[in-house]
Amino acid sequence: MDIRYVVTSLIQGSAEHIYDTLYCARGQAENLIKLHKTQLASDRTSCRSANANQMRLILHTAAYWLLWRVQQAIPKTAALARAEFTTLRLRLLKVAARVMESATRIRVAFASACPDADLLRAIVLALKPAPT
Secondary structure: OOOOOOOOOOOOOOHHHHHHHHHHHHHHHHHHHHHHHHHOOOOOOOOOOHHHHHHHHHHHHHHHHHHHHHHHHOOOOOOOOOOOHHHHHHHHHOOOEEEEEOOOOEEEEEOOOOOOHHHHHHHHHHHOOOOO
């Protein structure tokens, strides 16, 4: 049996509703901040200039958004669907490939032994913008 207690000064709403909508959402927000700080090293603001530290934080936030978007594009049946950012970075972004550019397209050739080539293809198709 899993018994939870919520102490609150809120008058409206049941305890279950307050726990599910407010308390759990707050915990999830804290988990996302922890993910941002630990797996993307965004808490490293060691520059002397405040502007440099702000720029560093902006770049870490852009990296977070990129990895979050990649994570959302992974098919739910894939093994990496619930993977953390560190795993995604190692398995999907740090991959050796040959990039060939032409006037109309960019082709990426993976090694024949790349275990995640099909997953990368599915992610690219999911992130591809809709034709206008």
